Amino acid sequence: MNVKDITNTYHFNINNNATFQILNGLTANARVGLDYKRIQRNMYQPMDTRIGLASKGYAYSGEGDQLSYLSDLTLNYSNTIGKHRLNAVGGFSHQDWQLRNYASVTTGFASDQLTYYAPQSANTVQTPIGKFEKSALNSFLARIAYSYDERFLLTLTGRTDGSSRLAAGHKWATFPSVGVGWNIHNENFMKSVSSSISNLKLRGSWGVSGNQSVPIGASQYTYTYSKYSFNQSVTTGYNLSTIGNPELGWENTAQVNIGLESGFLNNRFMLNVDLYQKRTTNLLFNRAIPDYTGFSYLQTNGGSIENRGVEFEAKAVAMQKAVTWNISANLSVNRNKVLDLGGMNDLFGPIFNASMGKNQFWTIARVGNPIGVFYGYKVDGIYQTPAEVDAGPADPNKVQGGWKFLDISGPDGVKDNKITTDDMTIMGNPYPKFTYGVTNDLSFKGLSLSVFIMGSQGNDILNMYRIQTDALTVTTNPPNTTREVYNNRWTGPGTSNKYPKPLFVNNRFYQRPNNTIVEDGSFIKLKTVTLSYELPARLIKGVQKLRVYVTGTNLFVITKYTGFDPEINSYGFNSMAQGFDLGSMPQIRSYSAGVTLGF
Amino acid sequence: MKTNIKASLAGIVLALTLLCVGCSLKEEIYDTPVPNQVLTKESDVPVVLYGLYGAMADIFAEGGIYLPLTNGTEIVGLGSVDAERTYKYDASSNYVKSLYSRNYKVINNANSLLENLEKISFQNTANAARYRGEVNFLRAFSYFHLVRFFGKVPIVTKSTTSSGDYSAPRSSVDDVYKLVFDGFKLASATCPQANVMSTAERGRVTKGAAQALLAEAYLTYANYLDLAKRSSEAPAYYQLAKTYADSVILSGSYQLVPKYADLFDNTKENDAYKEVIFGIQYTADASAGSLGSNGASFATFFAPANRFKVCGVAPDGLASATYGITPGYMIYTHRATTKALTARSIFGWATP
Structure with missing residues (x-):
């Protein structure tokens, strides 16, 4: 008998929108959205499988509900008087999330017939595991966008967010931002060169954003379970597992950005340059504390980190006659630096055993x-x-x-x-000196070829x-x-x-831990190549569009890295576990071919 | 009509959005116990107290007390050579670290419970005193381990909060022992004798346990004074050790089991409590195994692999003997686990 493992996902999504015209240019917009997802997984390992043999049939039934609710109410005002154009939005939004999981395992079946449909026929029921979490986010927001004569642009935004995840008295924080722009190409003095310089825009912004991504209950003292037997009878008790932090608040990131957009010869050539500096303060992190406190970590705010960087994006139409050839390329350089760790000098990353016999x-x-x-x-x-x-x-x-x-x-x-x-x-740096990507799109009549190459330079990987x-x-x-x-x-x-x-x-x-497994993770990769041919329209009667294509992804990579694939990340967004190659799935090489039909 | 429906729907949407302007951001925790909800009244205390006993048992669980108790060289990881066996370990060894951290986990939980006991109003003041005695006992028990294994350690008598500076200095050995004596003494004054306690409470701290541990602590401290060339201070503590040991012996609560081996036999557990003064409790009930409290891991790891019915190993369970150990230590490790203070050890040194 085969293993039965079936997962069903049901997803409902309802959005309602109502707009009220109050005055000319002034509208109120109310929106209510509900998103409900239900996931059920049922699995049965029959007695001729390894797990099923050991437990005489193993059935798992799990279900999870995720419900999120969004409502917002905004007032919008738009008006244009002469060369002045104004758009203002202000409002309130509320979001909440609810998550529930429940799973149980039963083992010891008389036969493989009933499987997970009849858990009551099993000999042993393992203690079911459940989870229920709720969180909410309230926001007041305002945005004013003003432009004068299509030349000067000003955007002011402010939002005040309140999160249920943070400690009472520290739930709310205000995040302002200012953006200015100057469309230089609309100035009179540019008229004489407008045939060569088609777009020239200078923009700058400053803003603060927040982060409240801490686990539910992070600001509160919580207990965990422990068992002890009194007179041979097992009793459940509680003991402390986390320290409450009544001052747990928002992490803030202040960002300054200066950018230049330019386009030449009717935007045949374009170049954008962005410079930024981000400074994150009141960092949310797990501070390691001495064992004599009875805990290992304290969820807290502290310290700051700086990210600085520059991004270039260039596009060119190299040919646009019978053959069109578009090239676009980007280059990103980012440097990050720890400025302060709440008074500490070092903060250690997550613990791995990694088969070394020691965490x-x-x-x-x-x-x-x-x-x-x-x-x-x-x-x-x-x-x-x-x-x-x-x-x-x-x-x-x-x-x-x-x-x-x-x-x-x-x-x-x-x-x-x-x-x-x-x-x-310190024996290696998981962050690249720069990353880049180049896309070439070539087409001739119905035939087109797209080639995307990407790479990363100067990053180290822990293999x-x-x-x-x-x-x-x-x-x-x-x-x-x-x-x-x-x-x-x-x-x-x-x-x-x-x-x-x-x-x-x-x-x-x-x-x-040592540097023998630290390797240079630089690479250049031929990420995708697509060749397609679109037949002339109406070649076949009734068919508007007929396109055939072949695509290959991850076709080759040039790297010194000895692992499977340098384009890895085992621990996603954990900033303290970047560049780890441990159990990560290598990017697969794939070839596909297809036909697109339009009627 | 159509526009009416449209308008009323729009009205409902508007009403729903307005409804949430006042939505609370108070965080409710549903699937995890939080102290300010589960520990507010007299009847809530036992659950948290039992949790403290559970935390104490962790000291004796796998990786906890093995290394120092067996003095390193006695542990032979079968089929391997490791740092612990060859004396190459330091504070970064998990054995050392977890012994330290698990004792302090008990201490912090005890401090927190003591503070909460102050906030709760008790109808039954005798119960309140007994709880206080038990918590003080368990805290002293952990400090007693710490001072013997690490010498000077930080004394922490308040529960940990997020506003600490986390740089407590190590206190003197004398101060730690003073805290140990005070804790056991308080428990000896407030906890009942084993022979008047109901069977269901077996495993909880008794007057005899407190007195016996007090005797052991005084004896250890007196010996420490001798070794520290402060012999003039020692006799008073030897005398105190004798006094408290005599109290246990004369209480009539304990007697020796005729056959020593019976102490280690699961099937004769009830009789063993005539001799066992304080032992870490495990269930020998195999069906309770899934509850996570069956079998002492010490017996599981150290007793020979073919040994059934050994203390702490569920009756149909098998000791695994992942580690070899000098047989002599099994005596010290007694019933159900590592550290059980028995009448035998009291009699052993009181009447040499």
């Missing part, structure tokens, strides 16, 4: 450095001779044929000729798979190794300065 962090936020840089020991080759071993710094793990760890510092900040945690240092494949240690659960590592391992003086000799130790890499 530890691999990243650090350190004042003056990018957030989430790789942190660990530095390895400088392999001890080739006993004399080298003797000359090396004191290290309980040092051995001929083993890694030579570098003595970088000591308890007093100077080299102490001992390998200790003081020798951990975490290599902890398993490169460790060359005997453990209770021996991992596999690669031929590269095995064939090039150290077997005597001078044989290898990269891969050590196999060792009988339980803990891979001596439980030391």
Whole structure:
């Protein structure tokens, strides 16, 4: 019998909009939206599967509801008097979210017939797991857009947001912004060159935005469950799991932006340049606190981070006769820097075990450095001779044929000729020096070709798979190794300065995060190529449009990275876990072909 | 008519939006217990108190107290060589770290519960005093572990808040012991003797447990004074140790089990409580296994793999012996877990 695993998703979405004309130019707009999603998953592992065999049939039934509700009420005013044009919006919005999950597992079935349809026929019911969360966001907002003579533009916005996730008294915050623009191409003095300079716009903005993405309950003390038995009977009790923070408030990001848009020869050539500086303050983060507090972390605000960067975007129509050729390219440069960590110097990233037998962090936020840089020991080759071993710094793990760890510092900040945690240092940066993309679109009659190339330069990747494949240690659960590592391992003086000799130790890499798995993650990738042909209209009677195409994605990559794919991110948006390659799915190469018909 | 319907629908939409202008942003927590809702009155106290016992049991769970208790070299991870066995461990070892953090988790929970007990009005003042005694006992029990394993440690007697500066200094060993003595003493004055307690309460702190641990703490402190070349201060504490040990012995609550091996037999657990003065409680009920409280992990990890019915291992369960251990330590680790203070150990040194 096959495993049955069926997921059903039901999605309802209702939006209602009502507009009231109050005066000429003044309208009120009321909107109510409801979004409801229900997900059900039912799974049954019959008795001839590994899980089903162990538990005599394994049934899982889970369901989840997500309900979100949005209502807003805005007043809009638009008017044009002579060269003055004004548009103003003000209003209120309310959003709330509700999430419910419920799942249960039953095992021990008499036969495989009933599966998850009859959990009551199972012998054992595991404690079901449920979840229910609610959160809400209220906002007052106002925006005024004013333009004069299509030359000068001014936008003022302000919003005050209140979030249920934050502590009482700190729920509300106001976020203003100002934007100005100057359409230089509309000035009189530009008229003489308007045939060559078709668009020239200078714009600048300053604004503050907020972030309230903390878990539900982050501002409150919460309990967790613990069990204890009194006289052989198991009793559930509560003990503290998180510290309440009655001052938990919004994280703010102030951004200054200056941009120049330009277009030449009737926008045949275009170039946009944007410069920005973002400064995030009152950062929401989990501050590590000493164990004597009874907790490990405190959800708090503190510290600041700066991002600065420049973005270029260029477009050109290289040919526009029988053959048209459009080129567009972009280049982004961003630098980020930790300015302050609420008085602390270091903040460590998430904890990974990564098969090393010890839970530890691999990243650090350190004042003056990018957030989430790789942190660990530095390895400088392999001890080739006993004399080298003797000359090396004191290290309980040092051995001929083993890694030579570098003595970088000591308890007093100077080299102490001992390998200790003081020798951990910044060993890589997951952020690229720049990223870029180039798109070429060529077409001739009905035939067109589109090629997209993208790349990233100067970023490092932590190739975490290599902890398993490169460790060359005997453990209770021996991992596999690669031929590269095995064939090039150290077997005597001078044989290898990269891969050590196999060792009988339980803990891979001596439980030391180190730079041997930090690799250059720069790459250039042929991301997509599409070739298509559109037949002339009405070639076939009744068919308006007929297009055939072939597309390939991820066709090739040029990189020094030894993992599967340098375009990775195992931990998405976690700024403290960027550049990790651990269990991430490589981008798949795909080819597809299709026909588009229009009637 | 049509326009009327349209207008009324628009009106409803407008009304719904206006309704939410006053919507509350107060955060309600539904699926996680929060102290200001579950601990407000007298009848709420036991659940949080039981949670504190649960936190205490964590000290003895996997990774907790093994390393220091067995002195490192006694642990032999079968099939491997690790830092703990070869004395290469430091504070970053999970064994060391979790021993420290789990004891402080008990301490913080105890501090928090003590503060909450002050806010609750009790009808039954004897109960209130007993709760206070138990919480003080459990806090002292953790400090007693900490001071023996780490020496000078920070003394924390207030629950942790978000506004702390988190830089408490380490207190002197004398101050930590003073807190330990005070805690056990308070418990010995407010907790009932084991022989007057109902069977259902078995596992909770008793007067005898407090006195026995007080005797052990005085004895340990006296020995510490001797070793610290402050021998002139020691005799008073040796005397106190004797006094409190005598109180336990003379209370008539405890007697030795005739056959020592029976202490470790799951099926004879009830009889063992004649001898066990204070033990970490586990259930030997296999069906309660899914509740997460079956079997002491200490016995599971350290007892030989073919051993059934061993204390703390559910009756049909099997000890796994992931680690080898010098047999002598199993004596110290006694019933159901690692650290149970028995009449045998009291008699053992009181009448050498």
